[in-house]
Amino acid sequence: MRFITSNRIFSGKDFLTDNTVVVLDNKGIIIDITTSDKLESVNIEHFEGIITPGFINTHCHLELSHLKGVIKQHTGIVDFGLGVIKHRHDASPEHQQEAMIQADKDMFQEGIVAVGDISNTNSSMTAKQLSNIHYHTFVELIALNPERSDLVFNTGKELLTEFKSNHLSASLAPHAPYSTSIELIEKITNDCFLAKQPSSIHNQESAAENEFFNTKSGDYIRLYESIGLPVTYFKATSKSSLQSIISAFNKGVPTLLVHNTFTNKNDIDIAQNQHPQLYWCLCPNANLYIENTLPDIALLVNNQCMLTLGTDSLASNSGLSIISEINTIQKHQPAISLELLLKAATYNGAQFLGLENQFGLIEINRKCGINLIEGHTGNYSVKKLA
Numbered sequence: 001m002r003f004i005t006s007n008r009i010f011s012g013k014d015f016l017t018d019n020t021v022v023v024l025d026n027k028g029i030i031i032d033i034t035t036s037d038k039l040e041s042v043n044i045e046h047f048e049g050i051i052t053p054g055f056i057n058t059h060c061h062l063e064l065s066h067l068k069g070v071i072k073q074h075t076g077i078v079d080f081g082l083g084v085i086k087h088r089h090d091a092s093p094e095h096q097q098e099a100m101i102q103a104d105k106d107m108f109q110e111g112i113v114a115v116g117d118i119s120n121t122n123s124s125m126t127a128k129q130l131s132n133i134h135y136h137t138f139v140e141l142i143a144l145n146p147e148r149s150d151l152v153f154n155t156g157k158e159l160l161t162e163f164k165s166n167h168l169s170a171s172l173a174p175h176a177p178y179s180t181s182i183e184l185i186e187k188i189t190n191d192c193f194l195a196k197q198p199s200s201i202h203n204q205e206s207a208a209e210n211e212f213f214n215t216k217s218g219d220y221i222r223l224y225e226s227i228g229l230p231v232t233y234f235k236a237t238s239k240s241s242l243q244s245i246i247s248a249f250n251k252g253v254p255t256l257l258v259h260n261t262f263t264n265k266n267d268i269d270i271a272q273n274q275h276p277q278l279y280w281c282l283c284p285n286a287n288l289y290i291e292n293t294l295p296d297i298a299l300l301v302n303n304q305c306m307l308t309l310g311t312d313s314l315a316s317n318s319g320l321s322i323i324s325e326i327n328t329i330q331k332h333q334p335a336i337s338l339e340l341l342l343k344a345a346t347y348n349g350a351q352f353l354g355l356e357n358q359f360g361l362i363e364i365n366r367k368c369g370i371n372l373i374e375g376h377t378g379n380y381s382v383k384k385l386a
């Protein structure tokens with residue numbers, strides 16, 4: 001047994017009283033939560049820093065791990081996307097596997113215990129099967145042309161079955177508003193509803209995305225021209241992307257909106273009115289890498305958006321670390337409280353993935369992982385205690 005305590009202990013929802021001691025068995029399962037005055041003649045390990053549950057990374061693309069440093073920073077999303085398309089098959093399959101296994105190990109070292117991971121192929125299956133981390137795979141589907149929705153949906157279901165038959169948790173997810181038709185979003189999220197699984201979509205990562213929906217102009221026209229895909233069937237909506245697509249989502253499905261860099265108050269109001277189970281994922285390091293800007297996090301907080309954190313992929317980040325994402329937010333938007341960010345990094349993420357009975361909360365009979373956060377505001381590091 002281990003008896004551990006620190007200057008502050010964050011449960012996943014809030015800070016516990018000062019003299020709290022967490023008791024772990026030799027497998028890392030929490031067997032008691034008590035206070036130091038109730039313990040006699042035991043060796044209490046006291047750590048300098050903040051104890052938290054293991055972190056939940058709700059947005060990652062493990063299969064892009066070999067693209068670290070390959071794509072230039074600050075290009076904007078369209079050229080970033082074209083860079084991924086151009087380079088994702090450059091590395092050998094062996095090198096891609098090695099990069100995924102290393103990225104997975106790095107995440108584990110950084111105190112991450114569960115990941116929501118976007119996959120377009122089956123290439124990440126081996127790394128996930130070997131991992132100490134719990135993965136939920138979002139099999140990501142892309143087809144803006146509504147005529148392709150049946151074909152793409154059926155192909156996606158085959159890949160989904162492959163993950164599930166290898167005992168990996170998985171569900172379908174649309175890629176982004178500008179790349180998935182309303183018809184396909186409906187099919188995907190109805191499938192998630194029947195399977196009682198969450199879904200996810202990239203949302204308003206660029207100003208160009210809103211422009212494409214509002215007036216069918218801007219950088220996404222260049223994207224579709226440069227990959228030789230005419231979008232004659234697409235009609236402008238005179239609304240932002242989020243406002244244009246939110247009603248297509250099944251309201252019974254916990255849904256992650258990833259990035260939200262160009263989301264305004266009106267978007268939040270309309271989305272939350274339409275959908276009762278939205279989670280808003282922040283990936284600040286990737287936003288700085290690609291668009292060199294950040295979402296208005298205070299706006300999301302003030303409008304009761306349920307926040308989670310994600311790393312995105314190594315194509316748009318120098319590492320896969322939730323504490324690094326917290327540091328970035330603290331440096332750029334210091335008004336956002338540490339308590340709120342820790343809740344996003346733990347309980348909220350676990351709840352979105354449907355894992356709140358297993359992860360995200362320091363509670364008796366759980367093996368949620370235990371992290372120690374050391375250092376100072378904007379410059380924290382993490383150590384795994386269990």
Ligand SMILES: [Zn+2]
Pocket residue numbers: 059060061118202258312313
């Ligand atoms: Zn992403």
